[in-house]
Amino acid sequence: MNDAVRELYSENRYPDLSHPVTDISRLWVSARAGGLERLPEPAACRVLELGCAGGQNLLPLAARYPKSEFTGLDYSDTAIRKARQASYEAGLHNIRFEAADLEHWRPSHPCDFLIAHGVFSWVPDEVKTRVLDLCGQVLSDNGVACISYNTLPGWSLRSGLVPLVKALANNPAAAGLGDSVESVAASLADMAGGGTAHAANVQAICRDMVKKGPTVLPFDDFAPVCDAVYFAQFASWAGERGLRYLGEARLQDNLPDGISPHAFDRLAPLATDPILLQQTLDLLSGRTHRNSLFCRVDAMLEDGMTTGVVMNFAAGRGLVELPPVESRVVGLFRQLLEEIAPSCLAMQELVERTADRLGAGWEPSRHGRELTGWIYQAARLGGIELRSEPLEIRSHSMAAPRLSALNLHFAAAGRPVVDARHFPCRFPDGHERLLAAMNGSRAADELAEHARAEFPELDFHRWLAHLAERGIVE
């Protein structure tokens, strides 16, 4: 085991992060879109997270799905103690945390969802091998693994920049550029100018380093191990463990940004060789990172996004603005999504309501096909959100706002609260004290009074409305 990696995590300075990309509600959709027909639903499944740190990612999922079983594994005792404390404070009985080195850990039961986020590229080779071996051993017959890793050739410029930024930060002759890696990165971004494609790339990488900042960089770009791999190589290693590539965890990541729209048409025949297709997309897009889904090679697969499959999902408005459409039926459906935002409703109900609005002109099979075709394309562009189940958000603030038991604990412990869509929420220092006071026993006006005294600049009621929109207060 690489001592530098162990030392880094034993101090447990790793930031508390939840990762929306690993939300099992959306993983379920993406795996079904990849054809994994019999993947158990999030509401009744077993989930394993490798390298779970302090549980910030797994705990909110366990709170959301009380009938499912969650296991988190990490070799940092401090992180595991912190995770256990949170599950105890939140009264969660469906989650357990194990402090163990995954190199020697033996699973006791199969899992339907395996999450390994932020692990593979940041551990020594023997642990990488073990991560993949575990996926091959522990996935249930119809389970899915979501593994994140850095990819080549996109990552190569970044890995070339890292030693240079470090050398400049440590060289007195370069003192004018700054004395930390972040300040050197900021100077390089400034000097790169962006006049050529290369300079623009250097600038973007350096700006991204500045954005990650000193809390994340030591665990990411500047970690003792930070490797990248070609997708085709990764898929081949997975294949050696009896795993098959299904697609990316976020539907929209199957079509990386920045590629000419014609490229997808021209590459369409390559659908028969999905690995080469994906590797070509990485080459064209310069993608640096993936969150890939794998299932067992012998898992039951069907034809992805058929109308029948889409009808199993729930939908809501996505984050990306979509272009206007001609179709009346699609227009009515979109209008409905706007009206229910930020909630998501079951597809069946959305389709029935659309049919009601269209009236006598509704032709179930023609319009059903038209809608589901559009829904799939819109979801791949990020314009609509697909989930395994509806999400009800009452977006007006409550008289006596209340956070979930888990978010109350997170706020009291100074950890970020996590919203209904699994996004971590960061607010200015001290605001967590206000959140920790939202336990349903104080009226909104009383809290506003308190906020006025402590944070005069805060528009409390507006903030409360924002928290309600994100499904943080009930």
Ligand SMILES: C[S@@+](CC[C@H](N)C(=O)[O-])C[C@H]1O[C@@H](n2cnc3c(N)ncnc32)[C@H](O)[C@@H]1O
């Ligand atoms: C970069 S952090 C990622 C944490 C979290 N999954 C995330 O993405 O935010 C890597 C985590 O893997 C854990 N880890 C690294 N090597 C490990 C090993 N051999 N066995 C168990 N955990 C390990 C570390 O303790 C750390 O919590």
